[in-house]
């Protein structure tokens with residue numbers, strides 16, 4: 001009898017300690033983020049605290065840019081930008097797939113496959129450099145590449161200009177936006193880039209938690225947030241409101257792709273890729289620059305066992321995470337991911 005009372009007491013004690021911990025974590029993270037526990041980041045790492053989803057940088061200009069946004073949107077969805085009239089930007093960046101195509105590699109002109117995985121264009125205005133290897137320095141600069149790439153849209157710019165000038169609706173739209181009917185590559189890519197800056201993630205449960213809805217995150221998700229910032233070391237690279245440091249790192253997933261080295265030709269950049277934002281990440285798989293990773297648990301397993309040796313970042317070191325801690329991390333990634341809701345596709349000018 002006494003023995004079972006001791007066991008019962010012990011079970012109650014464990015349960016009480018466990019729920020105390022959960023309550024404590026909720027209490028700590030309900031404070032303003034300036035009073036959150038310090039994240040585990042290595043010395044010298046520039047980091048910013050995780051925070052609310054920022055507005056699009058042109059949010060306050062949306063009214064005055066209305067016509068340009070509309071033009072850019074039409075161009076983004078218009079397959080006539082390709083030589084075959086079959087491929088638009090949206091063929092590989094589909095709104096309903098959170099602006100990716102959900103494939104390992106994308107299919108471009110006449111079935112050609114791209115070498116890398118198509119990232120989402122949501123929030124892409126945050127990056128100082130575009131593409132996995134940072135080879136474009138602005139959205140406008142970036143938009144030029146797929147149009148003329150033989151494996152993507154395969155157009156010749158001069159021919160494309162002639163083709164677009166024949167479309168009355170476009171002549172009118174360009175005139176409305178730029179004051180005259182001239183259609184040139186500069187205006188074309190400018191309008192697309194402006195449209196892209198309106199594409200952002202939706203507000204996630206994490207944002208609602210930060211706004212003050214303390215029930216928006218479950219206990220498991222809160223634990224995941226805490227692990228992400230501390231023991232798991234993710235904040236060394238994925239920090240700030242969009243979970244990216246805007247830097248390039250080799251995290252051991254590079255395979256044969258030289259990544260950033262192709263752009264800088266500096267030995268230390270071998271196999272480095274841009275730190276992608278993690279907003280909506282649970283809906284933008286398959287993951288990594290090569291799109292070869294389809295299982296988030298396997299990604300985390302690989303990340304936490306990677307040693308920094310050779311070209312691999314000194315920011316990575318093996319971390320021991322229990323199975324339920326990995327589950328909590330994934331739960332947190334779900335809490336910063338919002339599925340596609342609704343997007344009104346444009347009616348194309350004729």
Ligand code: HEC
Nearest residue numbers: 089092106107108114116117118119130131132143146152
């Ligand atoms: C055939 C598929 C395909 C088409 C068509 C295509 N893209 Fe992409 N897009 C990709 C792939 C693949 C990448 C990544 C390539 C890399 O990083 O080397 C990419 C990268 C991007 C990025 C960089 C995002 C980041 O995080 O750095 C932006 C922005 C983008 N595309 C916009 C566009 C626009 C605008 C168009 C139309 C003018 C377009 N794409 C057409 C497949 C495509």
Ligand code: HEC
Nearest residue numbers: 232233234236237249253273274275276287288289313315
């Ligand atoms: C040293 C910097 C660094 C650290 C630390 C780091 N990451 Fe990353 N992460 C990156 C880079 C760079 C990539 C892109 C690599 C590639 O494509 O080869 C990436 C890619 C990812 C992706 C795939 C995203 C996509 O859109 O394909 C996920 C998911 C991810 N990281 C989660 C995490 C988590 C969770 C942690 C903590 C356990 C973490 N990362 C720690 C730099 C880092």
